[in-house]
Amino acid sequence: MRRFANRWPPCRRNSTNSTNRAHHPSVQTIKQEQSVSNIRHALSVKRADDFAQWYQEVISAADLAEESGVRGCMVIKPWGYGIWERIQRLLDQRIKDTGHDNCYFPIFIPLSNFEREAEHVEGFAKEMAVVTHHRLIADGEGGLIPDPEAKLEEPLVVRPTSETIIGDAMARWVQSWRDLPLLTNQWANVVRWEMRTRMFLRTSEFLWQEGHTAHENMADAKEHTMRMLEVYRACAEEDLAMPVIAGEKPENERFPGAVETWSIEAMMQDGKALQAGTSHYLGTNFAEASGIRYQDREGTQQLCHTTSWGVSTRMVGGVIMTHGDDDGLRVPPTIAPWQVVILPMLRDKPEDDALIEYCEKLRASLASAEALGEKVRVLLDKKPGKAAAKRWDWVRKGVPVIIEVGGRDMENGVVSLLRRDRLWNTENGKTAFETPSAETAGQAIPALLEEIQASLFDEARDRRDANITRGIDTLDALTEFYNSNGRYPGWVEVQWAKPTGAALDTVVEKLKELKLTIRNVPMQTGAVDGACIFTGEPAVERIYVARAY
């Protein structure tokens, strides 16, 4: 069995505008890189050496977020929040384009309201923040305590998700079949008291979007569930350049209260899976709990079929682990707050003025150009400081294109251009600057940004495809595979008979021993023939198993 390290051919597209043969080092080729060159990377930890620590370092080195002092909660810094805002803006448009209106519902949910759907309660009860008082008083020792006199008659829970309270509103808003479908969405924060937290991937408080819809019947609701799953796929692949596999979650992984749960799953560079978005068909469960009924064309009261779906700031974690490298983050141009940064090499001398003017001209011309369907987002970084130091700050942040301009560049009418996705000239271990004329650079940038966007996606997709293993058809072979493939075994596609209930529990237990989970049943499942890897019965579908975040 081949090891992960040998399995990923660094597949590159040819650069359209360059003589630059540099390619960035990957997890799999780092050892090779080191033997042929002495590249001095911008981070102190390499992905191949300690992926978890590398992840932490990218977050601080790229200035994405920091600890807050509150357990499990983070401060999202401007660059990190800027990335989230880009995702938010693009996804919001997609959500509006599919007919939804944004609303806002309270962060506090009355306990009795939350209690209505049994499975929902069971799923979330153990990770709820609860508000019990509405006033503090002095404790007599210089501190403050909740005033016993100010106890709430009914506790409020901080929303971990809003199905129940939105269900309440839907019950009021829906009267007749003419009110359906009811398509709503909200952007909000939610709180889940997690045992173990990781920046962006699992925080106690996180930001997300939650869509909630009500429909006349099962067919309409299911169709909508799938429509939103497709919106998420497009957002992940087109905007984040993060390839995903869309499919249905197995019964044991369903959202509490859902009839069907669908997900998009992305493969991180360590081969683990990340659930990047979910879409649920809720049947009539929440309609029953909240009384969401409508009068049909015959005048009969009917229960609505509802859906809900969400993606969160976890997406940012996915971007880090999909596109980051040993020099920091690489932000796909579509979601980069700034796509191009111009760094004048200021020397604190009178000549600086002319240099800034030269750069400003370039900035203005780039800013009026369009790439990836929008105006190019370009920053002229006039902050005082050494250009080289500022360059490495931007490298770590992952801005797609860095343009440095020194006095001699200006004299020659050129600029020094650096692509973040291909930083190094591996032949000499130096940064792979190119020096096109300012005019050429200005004209080439839109196409370059589009190429970088495509290239990041291709790279991630090729890596994922190379790390999905097929043809394993016994549990022993699966065990052997995961025991012999080191730290980065990737995913395995197997066939199964889709056991349910206790039989499924047994399967889940067996997988747990290998630290594996069933990710999803891919939509394009392909032909199935042969036996279930777990039960030996005739297989009915293919599933992905993997270690997961």
Next chain:
RNA sequence: CGGGGAGUGGCGCAGCCUGGUAGCGCACCUGUUUUGGGUACAGGGGGUCGGAGGUUCGAAUCCUCUCUCCCCGACCA
């Protein structure tokens, strides 16, 4: 929540065992130098050592409690 590790200027660390009111590298500030690339030299600012309590003449160093972070596990987006 269980097991392990850790919290010392912005970041990374030493000091703690063998108590005597804090040190290094990077970053930062000032000056000089240098200038096509993560420059060099000199000078300088910044921390009371996560928090609370205790032992002691005296605690970053010893004891107790507590908060937060990291890794593994159970749980979960």
